[in-house]
Structures are given as structure tokens and as C-alpha cells.
Amino acid sequence: xxxxxxxxxxxxxxxxxxxxxxxxxxxxxxxxxxxxxxxxxxxxxxxxxxxxxxxxxxxxxxxxxxxxxxxxxxxxxxxxxxxxxxxxxxxxxxxxxxxxxxxxxxxxxxxxxxx
Amino acid sequence: xxxxxxxxxxxxxxxxxxxxxxxxxxxxxxxxxxxxxxxxxxxxxxxxxxxxxxxxxxxxxxxxxxxxxxxxxxxxxxxxxxxxxxxxxxxxxxxxxxxxxxxxxxxxxxxxxxxx
Numbered sequence: 530x531x532x533x534x535x536x537x538x539x540x541x542x543x544x545x546x547x548x549x550x551x552x553x554x555x556x557x558x559x560x561x562x563x564x565x566x567x568x569x570x571x572x573x574x575x576x577x578x579x580x581x582x583x584x585x586x587x588x589x590x591x592x593x594x595x596x597x598x599x600x601x602x603x604x605x606x607x608x609x610x611x612x613x614x615x616x617x618x619x620x621x622x623x624x625x626x627x628x629x630x631x632x633x634x635x636x637x638x639x640x641x642x643x644x
Numbered sequence: 645x646x647x648x649x650x651x652x653x654x655x656x657x658x659x660x661x662x663x664x665x666x667x668x669x670x671x672x673x674x675x676x677x678x679x680x681x682x683x684x685x686x687x688x689x690x691x692x693x694x695x696x697x698x699x700x701x702x703x704x705x706x707x708x709x710x711x712x713x714x715x716x717x718x719x720x721x722x723x724x725x726x727x728x729x730x731x732x733x734x735x736x737x738x739x740x741x742x743x744x745x746x747x748x749x750x751x752x753x754x755x756x757x758x759x760x
Contacts, residue, residue: 563748563749565749565751571753572648572735572751572752572753572754573735573737573749573751574751575748575749575750578748616685618685618687631677631689631692631700632687632689632749633687633689634679634686634687636684636685636686637685
């Protein structure tokens, strides 16, 4: 089955700099790639997603890049702020032959934004 | 604040005891997932439902876990005989149907199970 690897377990950046979190996946059938954020003691919140029909998506300070050949996708957070500090999880899901495929999550990257 | 409501937030059980968790999905969301998040932040998919029907579940779920999403009642996940390895955060998530895609998941705060 699908495996998702999240390459950075921890990441520390200075406020205002950019942060990049990288993920790779194994299943070429995966076609949906969301990112979730988990703050300390809280639940996961959706951040941004990308589908395999595009290779770039931006929402305000967040950019997601998808390289299908390399089976790699990344989250870029520009102009980081202290409130961006959290654990970020990438995930992948195949376009299901049946509906409602489950998400396979990476191991998480703990991002610290230092003032 | 999460609109997916999970109860209880914390539960402590002895080995062999039953553990039951409940989830009220976001209003209008027909799809419900249960995930287990361990202390290493590894997620394990357990089961998902569309309305009252099970869509997918893993072997572990079939053997010691039971889950249901009855009409007009909270969804529930029950571990029949808890084991130490079941200690984890159990996350419920709901989703709108978006064609063949699951779409964005909305997570609850989770139920943290500790098995002594």
C-alpha cells in the first residue's frame, strides 16, 4: 500500500523567513495531497491541498508544489510568523476505484518559528 | 473550534477492559473516518463510514474493534478488550462527498486512551 515519508522531523526558521517541508509517496495512483496542521494539544486542521492535475497551488502565504515524476510534494510557508509554529502533516490518497479513499499520513514535521 | 465533537477527551482503562469513544460529525457530513494517532505521530486508519454503512476497515478493526454510525445518534468506536498497544489518540473526522474524492477532512479534538 501507499507509504508517505516526511523528510524533516523538525524544522526551525526565523520569523519572516520561508519554511519548506518535503514529502515523498510511493503509490503512483495517489492523486490527492492535503496538508494538515496540529498545534500543541489541539486537533488537526486542514491547511491546503493539491490534486494531481496541477503542479502548483497557492493560498496566501502557502504554496504547494507537486512533482509527479519524482513522487514528491512540498509545502512552502513564506513570511513565517510565530503562529505558524505547529506540527505539519502531509498526506496522500489515491483516486479510488471505490469512493472515499483513506488518507495515508506522513510522520509530521515540527516547525518552530523563532522571533 | 472543531465542529466535530468527540467524547470523552480522556479515558483510562485497564488491560482487558472495554473502551468506548463517541463522535458527532459536522452537520451534513455523510462520511466519517476513525484514525489512531500514536505517541510517535503515526496515523493508522481504522474504519470509515458513509452514513450508516461501513466503507473500509482494517483487519485490526474487524477483530477487536467495533464501530457504528447509527442514524440520528453519535458514531462510536469501541475496543472490546483493551491492550497496552491501544494507548493512543483516537481521531474522528468527517467529510462531505466530493464525487470520487474524500475531500477535506474535519477532525475532532480526539479521545486520548491510556491502557494501564
